Amino acid sequence: MAIRSLKSGTFSRSGLVGNPVIMPGSYESIATVTVGAGGASSVSFTGIPSTYTHLQLRMFCQFNDTTAGLGGASLQFNSDTGTGYTRHELIGEGTAASSVGFGTGTYNGATVGRFYFTPSSSIFSPAVIDILDYTNTNKYTTVRALGGTDVNGSGGELRFSSSVWTNTAAVTSITIPASTYNFKQYSSIALYGVN
Amino acid sequence: MALQLFKIETVDVASPVSSVTFSNIPQTYSDLKLVASVRSNRAAAEDGFGITVNSASSGYTYRVLSSNGTSASNASTSFEQIWVARVNGNTTTANAFAHVDVLFPNYTSSNAKTYSVDGATESNTVEGYITFSTVAQSSTSAITSLTVQTINGTVGTNSSFTLYGVL
Numbered sequence: 522m523a524i525r526s527l528k529s530g531t532f533s534r535s536g537l538v539g540n541p542v543i544m545p546g547s548y549e550s551i552a553t554v555t556v557g558a559g560g561a562s563s564v565s566f567t568g569i570p571s572t573y574t575h576l577q578l579r580m581f582c583q584f585n586d587t588t589a590g591l592g593g594a595s596l597q598f599n600s601d602t603g604t605g606y607t608r609h610e611l612i613g614e615g616t617a618a619s620s621v622g623f624g625t626g627t628y629n630g631a632t633v634g635r636f637y638f639t640p641s642s643s644i645f646s647p648a649v650i651d652i653l654d655y656t657n658t659n660k661y662t663t664v665r666a667l668g669g670t671d672v673n674g675s676g677g678e679l680r681f682s683s684s685v686w687t688n689t690a691a692v693t694s695i696t697i698p699a700s701t702y703n704f705k706q707y708s709s710i711a712l713y714g715v716n
Numbered sequence: 717m718a719l720q721l722f723k724i725e726t727v728d729v730a731s732p733v734s735s736v737t738f739s740n741i742p743q744t745y746s747d748l749k750l751v752a753s754v755r756s757n758r759a760a761a762e763d764g765f766g767i768t769v770n771s772a773s774s775g776y777t778y779r780v781l782s783s784n785g786t787s788a789s790n791a792s793t794s795f796e797q798i799w800v801a802r803v804n805g806n807t808t809t810a811n812a813f814a815h816v817d818v819l820f821p822n823y824t825s826s827n828a829k830t831y832s833v834d835g836a837t838e839s840n841t842v843e844g845y846i847t848f849s850t851v852a853q854s855s856t857s858a859i860t861s862l863t864v865q866t867i868n869g870t871v872g873t874n875s876s877f878t879l880y881g882v883l
Contacts, residue, residue, distance in 0.1 A: 546720040547880060574726065574878060575751065609836060609844030611783040622785020622842040653753045653815050659874045661811045663753065663838055681846055683836030685812050715751075716723055 547716040549573075554710050560585050560703035566712045567694040571656045573714030576692070578650040580668070581709045584638030584702035591670055591678055592638045595630025596650065597696045598662060598686050605687040608632045613669075613679040630698070631684030634668025638702050645708065646670040655692040662686040721749065721880040729875040732757055735865035738879045741823075743858060745881030748820040750862070752877045753813045754803040758869030761808055762837050762845050764799035765816055768863040769829060775854035782847045799867055801835030801847045806872065808839040813875065819882075823859040828852055 554564045569576070584592050595606075608623045610632060634648030648668025654660055662685065669679035697710060722745070727736045741748065756763035778800060779792040803814035816835035823829065833849040864877060 547723040548721040574876075607838060607840055607844070609783075609785050609838065609846060611781070611788055611846040611848070618781065618783070618788035618790075620783030620785055620788045620846070622844045624840040624842060651751075651815065651817070653751070653813075654876060657874065657876075659811065660753070660813050661809075661838075663813055663815050665815045665817065665834075665836065667834075681834065681836075681848065683815065683838055683844060683846060685809075685838040685840075687809070687811075687840060689811055715721065 549714050551712045551714050556704045556706055556708040558706050560705055561699070562703050563696055563698040564704065564710050565694065565696045569693050569695065570714060571691060573716055574654065575715040576652040576655050577713040577715055579711045579713070580634065580648040580650070581645050582636050583642065583645045583705040583708055584636050584699055585640070585705040586638040586702050587640055589639040591635045592700050592702055593635055594633050594697055594699055595628065596633045596664060597630045597698065598688070598692045599690060599694055600696065601686070601688065602629050604629050606631050607685050607687070609683045611681045615677060625687055631664040631686060632682045633664070633666045633697070634682065635670055635678045635680055637670045637672060644670070644672060652692065658689045658691060661689060662692055720883050722883065724879045724881050726876065726878040729871055729873055731873055732870035734870055735863050736871065736877050737861060737863045739861040741860050741862065742881060743824050745883055746822070747882035748823050748859065749880040749882055750818040750864070750877065751880070752816040752864065752875070754816055754866065754875045755813045755872040756803055756805050756866035756869040757872050758805040758866065759807060760805040761839070761843060762802045763805045763869050764867035765801040765803045765835060766799050766865050766867050767818065769853045769859055770855060770857055770861055771863070772853060772855055776851060778849050778851040780847055780849040782845065785842045785844045800833040800849045800851055802837055802845040803835065803866060804837045804839065805869065808837065812838045814838060820859060825858070826856050828854050828856060829859060
């Protein structure tokens, strides 16, 4: 965790007496999962602390399949596998932009991006997902995601996505199933808390 | 040193207000980042979200890429001024709030200010407005205050705004 002197603005790694007064940063790592050999059908974060204002997920992933293409992952809160999630997306495929929208009843998770699936490739796809006010029980939980893939001249897709989980419960766990695929080895998903 | 965020101030709206202002913004960071969860009391599906820099009422231009759940479009304008994103109005699904994320790079420079804005309304319907905007504000003064507002209705209860400094 970065710590910063209120007096000088310089950074330090020690808060011991005699050192500058420190100010902790507002962005902290909670947990990181790196998929091992054999892959994983989903990744979960449980026991999420309620002490932050927002959460952020950073994904760098690839799916495993016998053919190549693009597939979507989803995000489920508190083990809710129902269809109480909406999706709205702005999509760029390299030629034209398009848009899709869905109310509840269609998807069983918030949308979080498009990832490459392939039997053999080193192309992993990034996605950054913000989950705002995740402990506020006056609000449905909103998810903002930006992610995409470029397959080095063989297609690709960028998606800016918004979803809402129509439930006011505080988020205590997150599950990210890999759709009908598996997350391939070396896929990485990191969860951060933002104060 | 890895990028780090430092919270400057959070405003949680306990009852409707016309706007929220961050003033006396410290000049010690590289960039500013604003994260907002917003719902307007406008009796409509959406409302505009506006940002006023240093109380300037003019000098804004922007380009926007947007979608509504059915189609995508883009536009540029110099006369909508401070309207930079769309947020939920109060006819949308109860308890649903829009999210808005704004980055003000190099906010202390003596050049014209540019910033990027992305936002999305959320509702339990096909209709949902997503916007990506880049805004230029012609003033060369360092940013010392920011005022955010919903354009046609008051800022609703439980909306929240957090301003971060980025190093």
